[in-house]
Amino acid sequence: MRSLTLRSPAKVNLFLKVINKRPDGYHNLVTLFERIDLCDELRFSLNSRGTIRLVCNDPQVPLGRKNLVYKVAQKLKEDFQVPHGITIHIKKRIPVAAGLAGGSSNAATTLLGLNKIWKLSLNREELVAYAKRIGADVAFFLYDSSWALGTERGDKIQPFSSKIKLWHVVVTPRLKMYSRVVFEGLSLKKGGRTNLLTKKRYNVNILRRLLGKNDLYYISQLLCNDLEARVFQLCPRLMKLKERIRELNTCGVSLSGSGPSIFCLTNSQKSAQHIRDVLKKRYRRVFVVRTY
Helix, strand or coil: CCEEEEEEEEEEEEEEEEEEECCCCCEEEEEEEEEEEEEEEEEEEEECCCCEEEEECCCCCCCCCCCHHHHHHHHHHHHCCCCCEEEEEEECCCCCCCCCCHHHHHHHHHHHHHHHHCCCCCCHHHHHHHHHHHCCCHHHHHCCCCEEEEEECCCEEEEECCCCCCEEEEECCCCCCCHHHHHHCCCCCCCCHHHHHHHHHHHHHHHHHHHCCCCHHHHHHCCEECCHHHHHHHCHHHHHHHHHHHCCCCCCEEECCCCCCEEEEECCHHHHHHHHHHHCCCCCCEEEEEEC
């Protein structure tokens, strides 16, 4: 095998609660991931030069050591002394630094792709260990599952199945929101860690059960993201965007990850397309997506 092409999907967080700050500087989370069908495409091709080369259609994407895809390739090449070089073409559709985990998904797809094309024979557990060293959201995309609970840094993944397919509209304004900046300014309420953790896991488990019943009203009542207040403080116009979307006959609206993407639930594809058409009059990056 000299070439391989894989899809690299985005995600939204239906639920994101921050528990506390960890000694390593990261935060413990309870989150519910949903994989969506907004996808990048990565093509892996062996090259005889022995080098790592990235090509991308989006000029905002770095092509060197700052790119998680490059970091994954470099780490695997060094650890397994791979003689072959690799050229990775990244066709971006997922907006950059948007709270949709495009970079993390690309990193996970690179782990999967290079494991095949370089014949490394790494199992799931070994791939997850690499993912955790690269970034908090990376591990989720190693599982062939539309849904998962994430705890610890969000990188302890518990996939689960559900037959529900949700329709969303995702709006990504033309600004970048970096997770580091959002988390650095996060204000955490004091309280007993055990009680807080128990309550938040209880809430997310209710949401998980509701996904099996396809009840959009009750699902929408449990949408939450503890990062919203901080993100809206950094960019007040995002709060106005959320309110604008809420007015459009949606079934719930929330921030995804650390933003700036805002997404809503809708009761049908037709409704989602109508909401997209309204929002397209002001925002260029508006996507109708479904659970993937």
